[in-house]
Amino acid sequence: MLTLDHVGKTYPNGVRALDGITLDVKPGEIVAIVGGSGCGKSTLLRAISGLDTPSQGRILIDGEPVTQPHEKIGMIFQEPRLLPWLTVAENVAFGMEHLPRRQRAARAAAALARVGLSEKANAWPRELSGGQAQRVAIARALVPQPEVLLLDEPFSALDAFTRADLQDHLLDLWADLRPILILVTHDVDEAVVLADRIMVMRPQPGRIYEEITSELPRPRDRQSAAFDFVKRRVLAALDRSLAKPATVDDTQTTSSQGAALWW
Amino acid sequence: MSLVQMTATAEPATADKKQRKSGLGRYTRPALGLLLPLALAAGWEAVVHFHLASGRLVPPPSVIYATFAELAATGELQRNALATLARVAAGFGLGVVAGTFLGALTGYSGFMFRLLDPTLQALRAIPSIAWIPLFILWLGIFETSKVVLIAVGVFFPVYLGVTGAVASVDRKIVEVGRLFRLSGVGMVRRILLPAVLPSYVIALRSGLGLGWMFVVAAEFMGASEGLGFLLVDGQQLGKPAQIVAAIVAFAVIGKLTDWLIVLITAPFLRWEDRVRTDTVED
Known part of the structure; x- marks a missing residue:
C-alpha cells in the first residue's frame, strides 16, 4: 500500500511544484499520471522514489515513511541509465550486491531470460538497441522484487513499434509479482493501455485535477470503442486542466485543438 | 505477448570492429609509422657514409648505435637509466597520490573546491622549473629535491584530471546508485x-609525460648519474653521440612506461564506447 498524504514541494526559489497531492494506491494497482509540461509529474515521482524529499506532507509505504530511496521502491527512467562499465548481466545484478555471487548470477540470468535478452548477458550496454537497453533497465529494477515500481516516461525515447511492444511486455512482467506501477507519461494511449487509474494533473502548482478509472479488461485492444472512449475522457480532462479557470466548462467533452496541443 | 516478438527488435552492429582488426592491416598499419624515421635515418647514414657531411655534430645512426652498445656493455646505460627511472617512479608516485587525493576532494565537495582550487591553480601558474633554486635551498642538492620537483610536475595534470572527472560524473548514474541505496x-x-x-588514465599519462620532462630538469641541476647526467656529460665533453643515445633511451623508456599504464588499465576500460578502436594501443 502506497500512501501520499498532502504531498507538496516548494523549491528554494519559491516555486511551488506540487501542492496537496493525496493518493492511496492499493497493491497491484497501476496508476498513470498525465498532465501538461511543468505540472510536477516527474517531481512527484522523484519524491515517491526518495531521490527528492517533499517539503510538505508525507509519503508512506506500508505505513513506513519514505525519506530516502527505499528497498521496496524501484524506478525506471526515460533513459535506461545502465552502467556502461558493467556487462548486461552485471547491470541486472547491480542491486543484489548483498547476495552470494552464485545466487546473484542465477537471479540476473533468470531476469534476463524473462525479458528475452539471455543471449546479451555478456554484451556491453553500448551494444544494445534503445529498446533492448530499456528492457535491461526493467529487469534491473524488477530483480529486487519491489512493491512499487515508478516509471518516468519510460518509453518516450523509443519508436512507436518498440514502445507498444514494451508496454505489452511490461504488463506481462507486472503479472508475475503484481507490484504497484506508477507511470508518468506524455502518451495518452500508453496511460490507457496500462493503467487502472489515470490521474490528470494541472500545473502551477502541480496538483491532481481529475481522476479517471478505467476498468477495461486486459489485454486491452487499442482499436476497441471502449478504449477510445476512455482515451477521449482523458484527453477531455487534459484539455480542461489546461484551460484558464474562468473558461472551464466541464460539460464540454472534447476540443480537437486542445487534444493536439495539451502537451 | 510472446518472447519471440520481443527478441525481434533491431540488433546493433558490432561486427565491423573485428573485421577491421583482421588481415594484413594488423601488421602493415603500425609499420607505416616507422617509414618516415627509418627513411630519415637511412638517408643521413648514406650522406655521412659517402662523405657528403662529416657527421661530427650530427652523428649517423651507426655511430649512435655503437655508442649505445658501448654504454650498455659497460653497464653505464643501465646504471644511469635505473637512476632516472627510480627518480621518476618516486616523484610520479608522490605526485599521483597527492593529485588523486586533492582532486577527489575538490571534485566531490564544492566547499573544498572553493577553498583549495584557487590556491592550487595559482601555484600551477608558476612554471615548475622556477621552484628549483628554492627546492635546492630547502631540500639540498641530492635526491629529495629532484623527487619533489618531479612530484610537483606530475601533481598538476593528475589533480586537474581527477577534479574535473569527479565533478562531472553523470548525475543520472549517481542517482542509480542512490536508488539502490549504496553506502x-x-x-x-x-x-x-x-x-x-x-579520464584518470589520461591524467596519469599526461602526469607521467611531465614526470619525464621534469626529471631532465632535475638532473640538469646537478647529478652524478642518470640519463640527464649523460646529456650534460655529453655536452661538456663534446660527445653528441652520447647525447643522442641518452635521448633515445629517454624516448624508449618514456614510451614503455606510458604503454605500461595503458596496458595495465586496458582491461578495466574495455567497456568504453570509442569512436576509433585503433587508438587503444598507440
Missing part, C-alpha cells in the same frame, strides 16, 4: 571510480 564507500567503489577511470 558512501559503495558509491565511490561502484559508481565514481569506474566513471572517472577513463
